Amino acid sequence: MKKTNIFITLLILAVLAVVVFFVLKGTDEQGTPAETVLPAALTVSETTVTEAQWPEVIKATGPVAAWQEAVIGAEISGQKLIAVMTDVGNIVKKGQVLAKFNSETLQAEYAELKANWIAAESNQNRALALKGSGAISDQAVEDFVNRASVAKAQMDVKALQLKYADVVSPDDGVISARTATLGAVASAGDELFRLIRQNRLEWRGELTAEQAVRVIRGQLVVLTLPNGDQAKGFIRQIAPSFNPETRMTTIFVDIKKGSSAQAGMYAEGKVILGKQAALNVPAKSIVIRDGHNYVFIIRNNTSGETVSQREIKVGQIRGDETQILSGISVGDRIVLQGAGFLNDSDIVRVSHEKSGEK
Secondary structure, X not given: OHHHHXXXXXXXXXXXXXXXXXXXXXXXXXXXXXXXXXXXXXXXXXXXXXXXXXXXXXXXXEEEEEOOEEEEEOXXXXXXXXXXXXXXXXXXXXXXXXXXXXXXXXXXXXXXXXXXHHHHHHHHHHHHHHOOOOOOOHHHHHHHHHHHHHHHHHHHHHHHHHHHOEEEOXXXXXXXXXXXXXXXXXXXXXXXXXXXXXXXXXXXXXXXXXXXXXXXXXXXXXXXXXOOOEEEEEEEXXXXXXXXXXXXXXXXXXXXXXXOOOOOOEEEEEEEEEEEEEEEEEHHHOEEEOOEEEEEEEEEEOOEEEEXXXXXXXXXXXXXXXXXXXXXXXXXXXXXXXHHHOOOOOEEEEEOOOOOOO
């Protein structure tokens, strides 16, 4: 009986030991808090929003055209073109011969008319010598005088046609078009050439009413041409009215010579109004997402440095710098490199190494 009690006691102690073991194990598994895993921080570089002087501009678009384009045409009819002495793109001087018509027939006709005039002049002189002598009436004298005048006028007309056989440039400039064809028989008024007078070009920019009230004659305009080159000019004239269909008005800008601008180009222009202070950030700090521009502002908090995504309004671009119109303030710390990999509220590690160091 005594041995049975000892066995029962040992069995109870063993059961209690097993229970205590499992209770302690469960407490360890459930009571010990799991180790928190923090998201990895991306290493970025930073910059500060600054203020700089930016030109205040008005943007517009419009065509480049000739200041004045002269049409050079034939002034005689029925004569064959025997020489074409210039072509498109040639620079010509005022009075320079551009083409020649056959003048042999005109010269023969002129010689005949000159002989007629000489004869009429002689008859007139004889009649005037006899006037008042009674040998000739006053009416006959008047007829001889009129015949001499008509003969002189006919000779002068033919001399003018001989002059027009040489087609000359009416002004200095550059030939912009040529329709003259060697051997063609022209009629008076037929177009032979077009001339850009004085090789002057102008840009015709279109402005809204809001923009037009801010421009005046003499302001500088910088054009960006289709090939990427720039041209400069000054506002010469402002149209006095608006187009009733487009509600736009036109400014006429004289383009400085020496640029690569050509008539017919379509260019974007910037009217320089002056300078103004504006926010300035490096272009690579800006992230474009879904058509909107953003920067990431660096904030300090209890969990370290985080970023806040901020939408901005972008103005002009000058090299590697970008003008900011709204969305941030002077002195804000923003992400410079690495912004394209960030999202709002991400934790970052800011590198303070200088640009270019490894």
